[in-house]
Amino acid sequence: MCGIVGYIGDQQVYPILIKGLKRLEYRGYDSAGIAIFDQEIALHKCKGKVADLEAHAKNGSVSGTIGIGHTRWATHGLPNDVNAHPHFSDSKSIVMIHNGIIENYSALRKMLEKRGYAFRSETDSEVLLNLIEDVQKKEKVELDQAVRIALHEVVGAYAIVLFSKENPDRLIAAKKGSPLVIGVGEGEYFLASDATPIVEYTRNVVYLEDEEIAVIDRAQGLNIINIKNQKITPYLQEVELQLEELEKGGYEHFMLKEIYEQPRSIADSMRGRISVDGTTVALGGIKDYEQKLINARRIIMVACGTSWHAGLVGEYLFEDLARIPVEVEYASEFRYRNPVIYEDDVVIAISQSGETADTLAAIEMAKSKGATIIGICNVVGSSIARATHAGSYTHAGPEIGVASTKAFTAQVTVLTLMALSIGHKKGTLPTQRYQQLIRDLEQIPSKIEKVLKQNDKIKQLSDKFFQATNFLYLGRGYSFPVALEGALKLKEISYIHAEGYPAAEMKHGPIALIDEQMPVVVIAPKASFYEKVVSNIQEIKARKGIVIGVVSEGDKTVSEIADHIIEVPHTDEVLMPLISSVPLQLLSYHIALLRDCNVDQPRNLAKSVTVE
Numbered sequence: 001m002c003g004i005v006g007y008i009g010d011q012q013v014y015p016i017l018i019k020g021l022k023r024l025e026y027r028g029y030d031s032a033g034i035a036i037f038d039q040e041i042a043l044h045k046c047k048g049k050v051a052d053l054e055a056h057a058k059n060g061s062v063s064g065t066i067g068i069g070h071t072r073w074a075t076h077g078l079p080n081d082v083n084a085h086p087h088f089s090d091s092k093s094i095v096m097i098h099n100g101i102i103e104n105y106s107a108l109r110k111m112l113e114k115r116g117y118a119f120r121s122e123t124d125s126e127v128l129l130n131l132i133e134d135v136q137k138k139e140k141v142e143l144d145q146a147v148r149i150a151l152h153e154v155v156g157a158y159a160i161v162l163f164s165k166e167n168p169d170r171l172i173a174a175k176k177g178s179p180l181v182i183g184v185g186e187g188e189y190f191l192a193s194d195a196t197p198i199v200e201y202t203r204n205v206v207y208l209e210d211e212e213i214a215v216i217d218r219a220q221g222l223n224i225i226n227i228k229n230q231k232i233t234p235y236l237q238e239v240e241l242q243l244e245e246l247e248k249g250g251y252e253h254f255m256l257k258e259i260y261e262q263p264r265s266i267a268d269s270m271r272g273r274i275s276v277d278g279t280t281v282a283l284g285g286i287k288d289y290e291q292k293l294i295n296a297r298r299i300i301m302v303a304c305g306t307s308w309h310a311g312l313v314g315e316y317l318f319e320d321l322a323r324i325p326v327e328v329e330y331a332s333e334f335r336y337r338n339p340v341i342y343e344d345d346v347v348i349a350i351s352q353s354g355e356t357a358d359t360l361a362a363i364e365m366a367k368s369k370g371a372t373i374i375g376i377c378n379v380v381g382s383s384i385a386r387a388t389h390a391g392s393y394t395h396a397g398p399e400i401g402v403a404s405t406k407a408f409t410a411q412v413t414v415l416t417l418m419a420l421s422i423g424h425k426k427g428t429l430p431t432q433r434y435q436q437l438i439r440d441l442e443q444i445p446s447k448i449e450k451v452l453k454q455n456d457k458i459k460q461l462s463d464k465f466f467q468a469t470n471f472l473y474l475g476r477g478y479s480f481p482v483a484l485e486g487a488l489k490l491k492e493i494s495y496i497h498a499e500g501y502p503a504a505e506m507k508h509g510p511i512a513l514i515d516e517q518m519p520v521v522v523i524a525p526k527a528s529f530y531e532k533v534v535s536n537i538q539e540i541k542a543r544k545g546i547v548i549g550v551v552s553e554g555d556k557t558v559s560e561i562a563d564h565i566i567e568v569p570h571t572d573e574v575l576m577p578l579i580s581s582v583p584l585q586l587l588s589y590h591i592a593l594l595r596d597c598n599v600d601q602p603r604n605l606a607k608s609v610t611v612e
């Protein structure tokens with residue numbers, strides 16, 4: 001949700017800001033803007049993407065060595081030029097970018113209007129900026145103190161970066177609930193929503209914590225205070241991110257690259273967690289909390305979107321292998337529902353970005369009620385990773401395509417490893433089956449390679465269906481979450497309405513939708529309930545629906561009744577979601593391309609949902 005960048009140092013700031021915004025564009029692409037100081041503040045902003053901003057900015061002066069930039073995912077106010085960031089304060093002496101939501105903006109705006117402030121935009125961000133200006137005037141303090149005092153008045157989430165024309169040698173930044181990373185170079189500093197715009201300049205970073213304010217001055221360097229005005233010692237860390245991981249590497253889209261990366265990303269999720277002799281699983285990050293999991297009264301998975309679907313696979317895994325009752329919760333509902341939480345509940349929070357606002361709030365709520373929180377995150381050092389008691393990173397590498405692909409399979413891999421380890425230690429998973437499943441898991445990357453070889457076939461299939469207006473995805477057991485995920489992938493990037501359903505539930509409603517126009521993707525590998533799924537397919541065919549079956553290699557039965565099939569290598573049903581989700585990713589990718597959709601940046605979406 002919005003990407004922000006900032007720079008102060010000796011280099012020309014314009015290319016640094018533009019490059020940084022391009023790296024962060026996955027966070028929002030409704031509008032973009034920059035403000036750079038050179039004698040005065042030059043502001044360029046417009047509706048559209050960073051490329052539009054580049055065209056726009058060429059008309060003005062863009063030299064300078066201090067500046068800020070923003071790429072927006074609209075919350076308050078339409079995505080237009082005026083609402084684009086950066087914003088000027090009323091007197092035009094301060095300029096600011098903001099990621100987050102100021103919940104009490106309306107009351108603050110009324111108060112400021114009464115005090116004579118005029119607003120140019122509809123944004124909550126401009127309200128916060130004028131509040132800061134008002135405090136500075138009233139209290140006659142330096143800008144950093146005005147920021148600190150103003151933030152006491154604010155309810156909501158923010159990551160802000162600002163500077164004033166009175167002191168253009170100083171950047172000020174603050175955060176609460178939205179991420180902000182400071183890159184520390186030789187006499188230069190970078191600010192960004194995540195480390196991706198920073199790594200090509202420096203690997204040394206400081207993750208600003210909630211309610212901290214960073215003051216970065218050309219002469220005095222970096223100083224951090226908190227909202228109570230206490231001095232904080234910056235904690236310098238090294239990021240491991242490789243630059244190549246942030247490039248498309250010859251693929252047409254990040255999404256396609258990330259789909260193809262899955263054999264490697266799944267192997268990376270397993271790396272170091274399976275013993276060399278392949279007989280045991282150990283997850284170092286949760287070692288001290290394993291007993292908690294073994295004794296858990298209940299596991300509650302909290303997540304959103306695709307990560308929620310991974311949590312659903314986790315439910316099947318933990319109930320099946322470790323015999324622990326599991327509930328899977330949408331973080332956005334869970335956080336406000338006043339749920340019953342016991343001290344011996346373990347919450348597993350799943351998030352690719354580690355920044356999803358609802359998941360973060362659900363964690364805080366469950367923590368306050370005494371539950372143990374384990375995180376499964378992809379982004380190292382992210383807010384969720386830091387808010388949990390313990391956790392396991394997925395190690396999938398940066399996921400830049402807005403539609404999640406390799407993060408999903410990496411999350412499922414980590415959940416599988418956890419369920420295997422806990423189930424075996426708890427005694428609910430016999431050693432022989434435990435070790436067989438480990439061996440099978442190690443085979444998954446090469447089996448996905450085989451699925452990827454069917455790309456051309458899936459592309460041809462897409463050709464037949466890209467004009468469909470509706471799709472149904474059905475599965476039972478472990479294939480049910482895969483059906484949900486397949487439907488989500490299709491709707492989010494191709495804008496075709498798609499629903500995922502448990503195959504047997506179909507006759508309680510959705511069957512009414514089936515006619516000769518309706519493609520129905522049925523995930524029907526050889527697994528428990530296979531015959532029952534075959535009956536469901538017969539029910540669809542009896543109503544003239546078009547069936548695309550995702551089946552185990554060599555399948556005869558479904559192949560005879562389905563209109564089209566995609567064969568996937570066989571594996572234990574426990575591990576099948578790792579394989580069967582991949583052809584569905586490719587199907588939605590090709591359909592979206594044929595519909596001329598922007599695959600990596602689908603409309604209305606953003607990669608990291610840092611607002612609730």
Ligand code: F6R
Binds near residue numbers: 402405
């Ligand atoms: C769908 C997708 C979203 C995310 C969701 C949660 O392809 O990417 O549904 O899964 O916004 O995001 P994270 O996992 O970052 O918490």
